[in-house]
Structures are given as structure tokens and as C-alpha cells.
Amino acid sequence: MIEFKNLHKRFGKLIVLDGLDLEINKGGIFAILGPNGSGKTTLIKCLLGMVIPNKGEITFDKNSVLGKWTYRNNLNYLPQIANFPPNLTVIELINMVKNLRPKASNEQELIELFGLKPFLDKKLGNLSGGTNQKVNILLAFMFDSDLIVLDEPTNGLDPIALIHLKEMIQKEKEKGKTILITTHIMSFVDEVADEIVFLLDGKIYFKGTVEALKKQMNNDNLEHAIANLIAKQYA
Amino acid sequence: MLKILKYSFYDLMRSRWSYVYFLFYLILGFVLLFLNNDVDKAVITLMNIIIVLTPLIGTIFGVMYYYDSKEFTELLLALPINRRKIFMGQYLGISISLTLSLLLGLGIPFVLYGIFKSAAIFNFSLLLVVGTFLNFIFVALSYNIALSTENKIKGFGYAILMWLFLAVIYDGIFLIFLVVFNSYPLDKFSLIATMFNPIDLSRILILLKLDISALLGYTGAVFRKFFGTNFGMLISMGVLVLWVFLPVVRMNLKLRKKDF
Numbered sequence: 133m134i135e136f137k138n139l140h141k142r143f144g145k146l147i148v149l150d151g152l153d154l155e156i157n158k159g160g161i162f163a164i165l166g167p168n169g170s171g172k173t174t175l176i177k178c179l180l181g182m183v184i185p186n187k188g189e190i191t192f193d194k195n196s197v198l199g200k201w202t203y204r205n206n207l208n209y210l211p212q213i214a215n216f217p218p219n220l221t222v223i224e225l226i227n228m229v230k231n232l233r234p235k236a237s238n239e240q241e242l243i244e245l246f247g248l249k250p251f252l253d254k255k256l257g258n259l260s261g262g263t264n265q266k267v268n269i270l271l272a273f274m275f276d277s278d279l280i281v282l283d284e285p286t287n288g289l290d291p292i293a294l295i296h297l298k299e300m301i302q303k304e305k306e307k308g309k310t311i312l313i314t315t316h317i318m319s320f321v322d323e324v325a326d327e328i329v330f331l332l333d334g335k336i337y338f339k340g341t342v343e344a345l346k347k348q349m350n351n352d353n354l355e356h357a358i359a360n361l362i363a364k365q366y367a
Numbered sequence: 368m369l370k371i372l373k374y375s376f377y378d379l380m381r382s383r384w385s386y387v388y389f390l391f392y393l394i395l396g397f398v399l400l401f402l403n404n405d406v407d408k409a410v411i412t413l414m415n416i417i418i419v420l421t422p423l424i425g426t427i428f429g430v431m432y433y434y435d436s437k438e439f440t441e442l443l444l445a446l447p448i449n450r451r452k453i454f455m456g457q458y459l460g461i462s463i464s465l466t467l468s469l470l471l472g473l474g475i476p477f478v479l480y481g482i483f484k485s486a487a488i489f490n491f492s493l494l495l496v497v498g499t500f501l502n503f504i505f506v507a508l509s510y511n512i513a514l515s516t517e518n519k520i521k522g523f524g525y526a527i528l529m530w531l532f533l534a535v536i537y538d539g540i541f542l543i544f545l546v547v548f549n550s551y552p553l554d555k556f557s558l559i560a561t562m563f564n565p566i567d568l569s570r571i572l573i574l575l576k577l578d579i580s581a582l583l584g585y586t587g588a589v590f591r592k593f594f595g596t597n598f599g600m601l602i603s604m605g606v607l608v609l610w611v612f613l614p615v616v617r618m619n620l621k622l623r624k625k626d627f
Contacts, residue, residue, distance in 0.1 A: 143626070177627070181450075182441065182444050182445065182626065182627040183627065184623075201447055201450070204446060204447040205447040209442075211438065211441055213438050215437070215438030216439055217378045217439055219382055220374075228374050229446070232370055232443070232446055232448060233447060271442070
């Protein structure tokens with residue numbers, strides 16, 4: 133479904149992606165992991181067309197995405213930091229995103245699920261961090277798209293919202309969607325992810341199932357297995 | 368693009384600062400008219416305020432809006448919208464809402480005073496046209512600076528410096544040149560130097576129309592001698608259009624390679 137070929141990206145002298153090759157097939161939950169600054173967000177932003185790679189090719193459903201924008205109609209994105217226009221109310225923001233993206237949406241169901249009803253007429257500037265993140269998640273899940281990209285989705289969520297989020301991810305997976313997640317919370321990965329993509333120094337260091345990784349690292353605990361993976365590199 | 372424009376516009380129209388700006392012009396208009404009791408004099412005083420203040424407010428609103436809505440812009444960038452349209456929409460949203468504050472703020476007191484019955488209506492309209500141009504020019508310039516500067520504080524600094532340079536320092540340097548090289552023919556130099564500063568250009572445009580020789584100054588006089596009043600106005604208007612057009616083009620070029 134998505135293919136990255138020989139992707140290079142540098143910011144000034146800092147090389148973030150260094151000839152990265154990656155293929156992601158349709159259906160399933162993929163966790164993109166790696167230490168801080170390993171290029172996870174850059175990789176995702178390249179796919180979204182927000183960061184323009186220096187070299188390489190990205191295809192989405194066999195079509196090149198570089199310099200295009202229509203392909204984004206078939207993907208949903210949850211950004212890492214939710215910072216909305218402070219003067220708009222929640223319902224206005226939802227309507228605005230709907231208006232900008234003429235596509236079927238199920239926001240009512242999600243408003244119920246996250247208990248956002250009392251906040252609909254509040255201004256976004258007055259919401260707490262967690263409520264902001266709920267709005268953020270709602271915007272990312274209300275459209276029906278084949279690809280869902282989640283950048284640190286668990287930020288600031290209370291336990292109930294977290295359970296709902298996991299349920300939603302599972303539900304989308306059952307519908308045959310492809311879901312890309314970046315996170316630092318290993319228990320979350322262990323619970324939801326089918327496959328792990330481990331990034332290090334701008335390259336793919338490991339790609340495979342959670343089980344395969346545990347086996348390869350000889351460790352039953354994912355957190356330690358990942359730590360071993362990073363430690364090996366430092367050694 | 369129209370949708371983005373609409374939302375940026377609504378967002379700004381609800382910000383307290385748009386009202387402060389609007390009220391400022393409203394009060395200024397009333398005070399000038401009812402203290403002066405002379406529309407022509409009020410127009411001249413207004414000109415002096417507008418050609419310095421609208422660039423400053425345009426610059427500040429431009430950089431402020433860009434940096435404040437950065438994360439939100441990222442959200443928009445992930446939607447199926449062409450990125451050029453996002454930024455053009457924001458740019459027009461800011462420029463139009465500032466222009467509206469200016470037009471309404473000054474328009475209301477002048478209309479109440481009876482500008483439509485006065486001969487000063489054309490001078491006054493020209494003033495508003497120039498103010499509008501300055502809004503569009505300086506929002507575009509500040510957006511260029513913000514797009515090229517990752518750091519918010521630096522971006523603010525550069526933008527304010529840009530305003531200070533064009534509003535104050537430029538004239539100083541210009542004057543020094545005139546004094547130092549006063550034994551050379553400086554007509555062409557001063558003509559060209561004026562073209563490179565939208566604030567100077569606006570001042571000359573208004574003064575040409577008002578036809579007050581005493582205020583015209585050296586460049587204004589050269590301008591009138593060179594082009595005549597009407598052609599001079601046409602030229603300066605044309606250059607002001609260029610001043611909007613070129614920064615907008617550069618904005619679009621920058622956007623093609625910009626990482627968010």
C-alpha cells in the first residue's frame with residue numbers, strides 16, 4: 133500500500149533519513165519505533181507531504197505522492213501536538229474540518245464516546261490538554277479512510293479515553309484499515325501492534341512482528357527487547 | 368482557498384485585537400474631525416498616521432498569526448488541500464480583516480461627518496486605498512519573513528526590524544545620500560530609491576493627490592516634475608501593485624520547498 137524507496141532527508145547538517153526503504157502492506161497495525169530523533173515523525177511527515185525529501189520516492193496505492201495532495205483524501209492524521217485556533221469552539225472546528233473535507237463522517241458517535249458533548253460550545257483555547265487531545269483524536273477518526281496515521285496518540289489521555297482509543301484502533305483494523313502509530317509507550321505497542329518497524333540512524337533496523345522481535349532479542353518483555361536493540365547500537 | 372480564507376477571517380474577527388484596532392481608528396477619526404473641524408486637514412494628519420501605523424500593525428498581525436496558528440496549519444496540511452491554497456487563504460484572511468478594521472474604523476466617523484457632501488471624498492478614498500495596499504504589502508512581507516524563520520522570537524525581531532527600516536531608517540539613509548552627494552544629479556537616484564520603499568511611495572502618492580507642495584519634499588517634487596501628477600500617481604500605484612505581487616510570488620516559491 134505504501135512504499136518508501138531510498139528516502140533521504142537532511143535538515144542542515146543533520147541527516148535524519150539516510151536511504152530508507154520500507155514497504156507497508158494493506159491492513160494491520162504498524163508501530164514505528166525508535167529512540168528520540170531517529171526520524172519517526174520525519175518519515176510520517178514525508179508521507180503526508182509536510183516534509184519534502186531531498187531524494188527518493190514515496191508511493192501510496194502505487195501512485196507517487198511527492199508534490200501531490202489529492203491522495204490525502206484517503207488518509208487521516210493525528211498530529212503530535214494539538215493546538216487549535218483558540219477563538220473557535222469545538223463544534224465550529226469539527227464543522228470546519230468537515231467542510232474542508234467533503235466526505236462521510238461519524239462525529240456524533242465519537243462525541244458520545246469521548247463525552248465531549250458538554251464541551252462542544254466551549255472555545256478551544258479554554259480546554260484542558262487531555263480534552264484537546266480527545267478533540268484531536270475525534271478529528272482523526274471521524275472520516276472513513278484506508279490509512280490512519282497516529283503520531284503519539286496516547287499523549288495526556290485519561291485511562292477511559294485510552295481504552296476507547298484502543299477499541300477504536302482495533303475496530304478500524306477489523307475493517308481492513310492500515311494504521312501507522314508512533315509511540316514511546318511499549319505496553320501500548322505490545323497490546324495493539326501487529327508489526328514493528330524499528331528506525332535507527334535514518335534506516336530501518338528491524339521490521340517484523342512483535343513475536344519475531346522478542347525471539348530475536350531473546351527477551352519476553354517488549355520494553356527490554358527494544359532497549360536491547362537500542363543498546364546494541366550504542367555499543 | 369475560499370474556505371480557509373473564511374475561517375482565518377472569522378478567527379481574526381473574533382480576536383480582541385481586531386476590535387482594539389477598529390476602535391482605535393474609530394476614535395482617531397472622530398477626534399480628528401471634531402477637533403479639527405476641517406476634513407482636508409484631518410486627511411493629512413490621518414495620512415501621517417496611516418502610512419506608519421498600518422505597516423506596523425500588518426507586520427505584527429502577520430507574524431503573530433503565522434506563529435500562533437503553526438500547529439493548526441500542520442493539521443490543515445495533512446488534509447487533502449493544496450498547501451498553496453492554505454497559505455494564500457490565511458494571507459488574504461489577515462489582510463482583509465485588517466483592511467476591514469481600517470475601512471470601517473475611519474469610514475464611520477467620516478460618513479457621519481458628511482464626507483459624501485465634501486470635496487475631500489477623493490482624497491479620503493485614496494487614503495483608504497493606500498492603507499489597504501499597505502496592509503496587503505506588509506502582511507505579505509511579514510509572512511515571507513515568518514515562512515523563512517523557524518524561530519518565533521527571531522521572526523518577530525526580523526519583522527519589526529523590517530518595519531523600522533522601511534518606516535524610519537530608510538529615510539535617514541536616503542537623506543544622508545542626498546546631503547553627501549548633493550553636487551551630483553540625484554533625480555534618478557531618488558526616483559528609484561523611492562520605488563524601493565512602499566511607505567515612501569504611499570506618502571508621495573497621497574501628497575501628489577492632495578497637491579500640497581510644501582509637504583511634497585524633494586522626492587515628491589522630482590516625482591511630479593518627472594511624471595506629472597496623474598502619470599506619477601499611476602506609476603506609484605503600479606509599483607504598489609508590484610509590491611504586493613512580488614512578495615506573494617516569493618511566498619509561493621518558498622512554500623514549494625518548505626518543511627513543516
